[in-house]
Amino acid sequence: MTATAISTQRSRRLSVGASLKRNRRWALITSYVFLILFAIFFLIPPYYMIVTSLKSDAEVAHMATNPWIIADGITFDQYKLLFTESDFLIYFKNTAIVTVCVVAITMVVSVLAAFSLGRMRFWGSSILATGIFLTYLIPDTLLFIPLFQIVRSLGLLNSYWGMVLVYPTLTVPFCTWIMIGYFQSIPKELDEAALIDGAGHMQMLLKIFIPVALPGIIAATIFAFTVSWAAFVYPMAFLYSSDQQVLTVGTVTSLIRADVYKWGMLMAGALVAAAPPLAIYAFLMDYYIAGLTAGATKG
């Protein structure tokens, strides 16, 4: 090969490398631009809430001020009022009780259901699995009418324990579906090895499947938590006294009186109500260890 041929080849290779680098830089720049746009888009509402919740009622009501900045100084009056003058803490407690119970019930039921449907092949198991998912597709805005009858006949109308009963109709089907997928992705040899090692079905579930499917269980838990923390239609329909009310409906009904909006307290309440889901997401995401199954079998 002649020297010129070598040098042209080398320069071609260099230009290929340079264009790759340029491509990569453009991809990065575009990603950043869009990520920043999205971040701004999603962070504006929380920012607005924080700003409003730290203003005095007078400033909120004063039309001439700029709503995006706090002009008259930061005040925690809205939070003080929220905790002392309203039933917010009762709602918070009720929601917490309901959510913990619902998450517990959901996880027990759906893990057991998913294990039997996903791992123990029996007659009709796949039809049953699809059927469970189909029930999830019926919206709660339709279901609350028949559920009202059921809840009333059980004497649980206007009791948050009624919510503990009805929320799982939303959470169990979906969580079961998620868990079936996770359990099915676990290699079959793992249960066979456990069988030979002497494990029964319950031991297999507790000692092998639940630890291995932990990312799935966490995903399902987050889902169940979100659904029962943020549910609106059912408490709106089934709960009417303040001592039984939950956060979502309680905040709105007690802080909006006809056309009087207590904006400061509303925003403060919304922020405090949003804190637990935020904390749980942040905490569990750390434990959301995908790829835990890597190494179980040859991938």
Added chain:
Amino acid sequence: MAEVALRSVVKRFDDVEAVRSIDLDIPNNEFVVLVGPSGCGKSTTLRMIAGLEEVTAGEIFIGGELVNDLPPKDRDIAMVFQNYALYPHMTAYENMSFGLRLRKFSKAEIRQRVENAARILDITDLLDRRPKALSGGQRQRVAMGRAIVRNPKVFLFDEPLSNLDAKLRVQMRTEIKRVHQKVKTTTVYVTHDQVEAMTLADRVVVMHRGRIEQIGTPQDLYHHPKTRFVAGFIGSPAMNFAPCKLEQNGVGLRINVSDAISFPLSEAQGARCRSVVGKNLILGLRPEHITEPRQGERGNRSQFTTTLDVVEPMGMETLVYFRISGTEICGRVDPASAGAPGAEMALQANLDHLHLIDPETDLVL
């Protein structure tokens, strides 16, 4: 420590008969390898012994006890899977001790057994690692360790080496043999690799289409195959098969491979084949019995000259391929004597080792 016996064992999946009536006796401490192409029913047979598949018909005995209706955990067996099947969330130590913990062994006993097994397998340093942090060979050792600590009556291996790369596979093969020599437990080993079968087994069971073709020691299968399938399956490169005709030649018999190539049968061989004179047969001859002409060797030799198609140097020998009446034949010759492709070469067939196969029954005569 126990013997395993299968009596007319059948396995049917819906309409497919995966295993068609198998009888097999495995004495105590023996290393038996089930070998055959995929779909021959070898894995299904193993899984029936393990209790992972139900038996459609027939009986399986482990240590003299009928185990048809016993769940796997009560059969006192241990199994090593092709993909290791290690519990991903447990360390190697926990993986190996899982079965013992379920069986409520004391902590001290568990520790002693696991450490002992780890020493045998040379994985003492890896005990607190998770499977993810282990290489393929190390995972396979842990999987074997999980079987060893249980000290079961029978070891079952389901293609344990097929996920490893070629070099590691050979190493682990030796390892498995070494472990068996140490712990001396009855072992049933399934593989599709006939080299693995030959090297590991006390006895090899060749399976084909759900049936046992032949049971015998590796040497036995190699030198005295009973069927065409066994003759072709055992040995690498595979045995050459060429259509031929058996003809009367004066008092003796002659084999006619083509118009150009025919040779006489020895008296002993002839005596076995009297009944099939005049029939179309298949001649089987292993590549190592087709060599360059060698001086001073005794026996029934036949020399011929042929044109080489392909020449494959292997180092200590060279494989030569040529055609006889349309059939490709392989020979193993000394590298120094091998010609170039397209060249003429004189070759010699050692007819003492030929096999004659009846194409109607596929049995070796």
